[in-house]
Amino acid sequence: MADDKEISAPVVDTGHIISTTIGGKNGEPKQACITHWTISYMAERVVGTGSFGIVFQAKCLETGETVAIKKVLQDRRYKNRELQLMRVLDHPNVITLKHCFFSTTTKNELFLNLVMEYVPESMYRVLKHYSSANQRMPLIYVKLYTYQIFRGLAYLHSVVGVCHRDLKPQNVLVDPLTHQVKICDFGSAKVLVKGEANISYICSRFYRAPELIFGATEYTTSIDIWSAGCILAELLLGQPLFPGENAVGQLVEIIKVLGTPTREEIRCMNPNYTDFRFPQMKAHPWHKVFHKRMPPEAIDLTSRLLQYSPSLRCTALEACAHPFFDELREPNARLPNGRPLPSLFNFKQELSGASPELINKLIPDHVKRQIGLQQFMHPAGT
Known part of the structure; x- marks a missing residue:
């Protein structure tokens, strides 16, 4: 570069x-x-x-x-x-x-x-708009935007094998009319090969997965899942969840919420890391991180995304199937202005290898009736 x-x-x-x-x-x-x-x-x-x-x-x-x-x-x-x-x-x-x-x-x-x-807006600018008006983003938009991020990640991770490595609000574009979301800026993206080392100094700080802070070089696409979890939390809170001023400060911000990582969790993040001297802090309960009226499904999804152990984070497709997004699967779901939602269920190769149970959760009944479930159970080219 x-x-x-x-x-x-x-x-x-x-x-x-x-x-x-x-x-x-x-x-x-x-x-x-x-x-x-x-x-x-x-x-x-x-x-x-x-x-x-x-x-x-x-x-x-x-x-x-x-x-x-x-x-x-x-x-x-x-x-x-x-x-x-x-x-x-x-x-x-x-x-x-x-x-x-x-x-x-x-x-x-x-x-x-x-x-x-050309897509006229970014999620960063949308967040700034709500922040300057001293408002929180309506929950329907939080669901709509983050669902589409996970759908894009499901394609990148499982179909083309690409890890974005710099997911942040600035790199998520939003069409203000249709509210369709598009992941952009693949300048840091890479096809990850198992056993092949990668640079750990990647991804913007607020959205950087802890294994990267610990210097891991054999990480997985789950670093994008962590970044997406940080974006979800930011949309819910109206401000970054982990606003560290430097790499050490970033880890401190994470520890304040998740607590001090155990030796096993550190081993899962980077087996070569041997310095275990960290301030001992208990995890802050997730329901206290958010305001009292936050839906429990939003808190549950955030907690499943922001795990120290990369393998414990849910996949992008599993995130799409989470109950937090059930409102989007309702047959009469609409934008606040009454316009239809952008297309959310035109899955293709992303469903290859997914279990029938997961596919059943991802495709609403009204879509199954319209198109027929068979094509989802056996996507083209599988």
């Missing part, structure tokens, strides 16, 4: 027009590309910056479509992992890559431009 000096180049001026040829090997979208054509984008505004580069909103001059373009400095010696992953991703709750192209600067620097669908 480029450092700050290297990424000072990708400045995007409002009104700047980028023309590129789409098609062939480099810019090929998921669909088979038969011909080449020139397409032009006008940069409209910067929507995100970071050590990775820059994300800007742009308009396609040929179609009028608004897109998001992520521009990153590309090392000519290597393939871009984010591009390789995004080319195979195809799910309603994961951001869609439309195509890509390369551009250069006068300094002969090479930039990769990932052209993606």
